[in-house]
Amino acid sequence: MDLFEKFTVDMGPLGKHAGVEEGYFMFPKLEGEIAPRMKFRGKEVLTWSLNNYLGLGNHPEVRKADAEAAEKWGLAYPMGARMMSGNSDKHDALERELAQFVQKESAMLLNYGYQGILSIIDAMVDRKDVIVYDAESHACIVDGVRLHLGSRKVYPHNDVHKLEKQLAQATKLTSETGGGILVITEGVFGMSGNMGALKEIVALKEKYDFRLLVDDAHGFGTMGPTGAGAGEAQQVQDGIDLYFSTFAKSMAAIGAFVAGDEHVIRYLKYNTRSQIFAKSLPMPFVEGVSKRMHMLKKMPELREKLWTIVNALQKGLRDKGFNIGTTTSPVTPVILNGGVGEAAALAYDLRENFNIFCSVVIYPVVPKDTIMLRIIPTASHTMEDVEETIAAFEAIKHKLETGVYKKDQLAAAFQ
Numbered sequence: 140m141d142l143f144e145k146f147t148v149d150m151g152p153l154g155k156h157a158g159v160e161e162g163y164f165m166f167p168k169l170e171g172e173i174a175p176r177m178k179f180r181g182k183e184v185l186t187w188s189l190n191n192y193l194g195l196g197n198h199p200e201v202r203k204a205d206a207e208a209a210e211k212w213g214l215a216y217p218m219g220a221r222m223m224s225g226n227s228d229k230h231d232a233l234e235r236e237l238a239q240f241v242q243k244e245s246a247m248l249l250n251y252g253y254q255g256i257l258s259i260i261d262a263m264v265d266r267k268d269v270i271v272y273d274a275e276s277h278a279c280i281v282d283g284v285r286l287h288l289g290s291r292k293v294y295p296h297n298d299v300h301k302l303e304k305q306l307a308q309a310t311k312l313t314s315e316t317g318g319g320i321l322v323i324t325e326g327v328f329g330m331s332g333n334m335g336a337l338k339e340i341v342a343l344k345e346k347y348d349f350r351l352l353v354d355d356a357h358g359f360g361t362m363g364p365t366g367a368g369a370g371e372a373q374q375v376q377d378g379i380d381l382y383f384s385t386f387a388k389s390m391a392a393i394g395a396f397v398a399g400d401e402h403v404i405r406y407l408k409y410n411t412r413s414q415i416f417a418k419s420l421p422m423p424f425v426e427g428v429s430k431r432m433h434m435l436k437k438m439p440e441l442r443e444k445l446w447t448i449v450n451a452l453q454k455g456l457r458d459k460g461f462n463i464g465t466t467t468s469p470v471t472p473v474i475l476n477g478g479v480g481e482a483a484a485l486a487y488d489l490r491e492n493f494n495i496f497c498s499v500v501i502y503p504v505v506p507k508d509t510i511m512l513r514i515i516p517t518a519s520h521t522m523e524d525v526e527e528t529i530a531a532f533e534a535i536k537h538k539l540e541t542g543v544y545k546k547d548q549l550a551a552a553f554q
Contacts, residue, residue, distance in 0.1 A: 152503040156479075164483060169496065173197040173391075175520045177496075184496040185524055187514045192361050192469055193441040194519035195431055196391035204430035205423060212422035221248075222408075225419025233429050234396070240432065241359075241367050241384075242376050243398035247408055250420050252385030252395040256354055257283040258413035259383065259397055260323070262406075263352070264289060267318030269309040271302065271349070273335065275328055280354060289318065296328075299339040306347040320348065326355030326369030326384075327362060330504070330513065332466025334358070334369045341378030352381040360389025361469055366435055366442050386424075390431045393424050444518040445469060448525060452516050455529045461536070471514040473532060474505075477539055482510045484544035485535055493531040510539075 150157055156165060169186060170178040173196040177186050195201050217225040230248055238246035249255030260283030264270060268289050272280060275296040284291050290312055294302040302322070309320045324335040340351060355368040363371030368384065370376035381399045386392040397407065408414070434441065449469045456463050462474040477485065479501050486499040500511035512532070516525075538544060 164486060164499070167496075175517065175524055179490060179496050182494065184490060184494045185527060187495070187497040187516070187520075187528065189517065190357075190388040190515055191391045191517045191519065192389045192445055192515070193391075193435065194444070194517050195389070195434065195441070197519075198434070200434065201391070201427070201430060205427045208423040208426035212426075214421045214423060216422050217419050219419065220415060220417060221419040222415055227419075227422065227425070229422065229425050229429070230420065233425055233432070236429070236432055237396050238398050240365075240436070241382050241398050242371075243382060243400070245401040245404035246396050246398035247404050247411070247414070248420055248425070249395040249397065249411075249414060250417055251393070251413075252356060252383075252387055253279040254413040255385075255395045255397065255411075256280060256383050257286070258411045259352070259381070259407060260284060260321075261286045261412065262410040263381075264321055265318070267313070267316040269312055269318060269320050270323060271305045271309055271320060272323040273297065273325065273328075275331065276323060276325060277329060277354060277356070280323055280325075284323070289316075296331075297333070297336045299336050299343070302340065303343060303347075306343060306349060309349075310347055319350065321352060322349050323352045323354070326353050326358035327468040327470065329357050329470060330472060330500070330511070331464050332357075332468045332470030332472055333464070334362070334373065334467050337370055337379070338373045338375050341375040344378065350380040351378065352383065353379045354383050356383075356385045356388050357468060357470055359384035360435055361442065361445065366439075386428055386431075389435070390428055392428050392431060394420050394428060441518050445516065448516045448518065448520045448522075451522060452514065452525045452528070455525060456532070459529060459533055461532065469516050471516060472500075473512040473514060475510040475512070475536065475539055476508060477510045477544065478508055481539060481544040485510065485539060488538070488544070489531065489535055493534070495528055495531050 162168060173191060175186055176183050217227050219225040234246040234248055238244060256279050264287055266288040270284050270287050270291040272284055272293055273296055274293050292305040292309060294305050313320055322340060327334055353370065358369035360366045362369045367376065370379045381397055383397045385395040453463060453471055456473060464472050464474055466472060482499055482501050489495050498513040500513055505511045
């Protein structure tokens with residue numbers, strides 16, 4: 140068989156929907172200024188799909204800083220990989236600021252979150268070591284684990300009892316190989332919205348010898364008294380050995396960082412392949428993130444506004460009988476029962492007739508016959524937005540439960 144021929148037979152679990160109105164359900168195009176209300180196919184929609192938690196994506200101060208940095212530096216400087224010719228005092232200064240903010244000795248900038256954590260996992264372990272990770276970890280973690288040549292063990296999401304069993308097995312194995320154990324979890328899980336059981340995991344260090352890597356992409360900037368993340372929220376930040384986050388969520392920017400003990404970060408700087416062999420983070424992104432960090436620290440009202448919206452939305456949904464799972468973060472999943480066809484009809488109705496745009500998640504991301512409406516509140520949303528959305532969700536839930544979307548001709552087209 141020709142290598143490409145198989146793609147005409149099996150496009151994969153998501154790719155099989157590629158022919159279904161691409162640009163509408165898959166790869167939709169939101170247009171206009173980043174805001175709670177944007178344009179979708181020429182009409183205004185109330186948008187709950189942007190990871191712009193603090194509303195910085197289009198904040199006037201941020202726009203000004205980004206524009207000035209781009210005018211001053213362009214997008215090329217510094218030129219080359221960081222280790223060779225792409226370093227600068229501003230890169231170093233931002234790393235120090237990030238490390239201090241998340242209460243670690245040192246930090247390293249990364250060009251992207253996905254490639255960054257994947258490469259960090261690859262650099263941290265060898266075939267003698269064992270990785271133990273949460274079953275609901277993000278795809279970037281799973282792909283990093285796949286690169287591992289040694290043993291890897293998974294435990295059910297936030298099941299600390301099962302984690303301890305895996306740690307016992309890993310301890311026995313590493314006693315024979317002479318390796319170490321790396322436990323990986325998330326600070327805030329991006330689909331369910333619940334936090335990783337960091338406090339309980341850290342407590343297991345009293346019985347087992349392991350290091351803890353936490354991907355806190357959704358916790359950084361939103362969780363904890365200062366916004367330093369899920370570890371701060373659970374008062375175990377010092378028990379996290381490697382703290383990772385992307386700038387793509389609360390910072391509404393490009394890039395990422397990892398923080399930890401100075402000698403470990405130094406090791407990563409010389410061994411993380413995605414950084415050694417890639418161009419340095421351009422200066423406008425570095426200065427832009429520096430500005431965002433200043434605002435994160437000096438403007439707590441942004442986080443307070445976010446949580447005002449989060450609390451109103453989540454309480455309102457619960458009061459109306461919606462299942463929003465076990466979220467303890469801004470991530471708000473609305474869980475409904477229905478198939479792929481019903482999900483398509485529901486999404487179409489929501490966008491065309493209620494003018495609300497949110498991510499509609501189906502199998503294989505969630506179990507079969509489950510529809511998840513994933514809502515991302517931001518500091519830019521208003522209480523009126525919350526009320527409008529809850530009213531719309533009540534209407535579509537009623538239609539779903541009474542079989543309207545099964546009868547809809549639109550649904551049949553997407554089976």
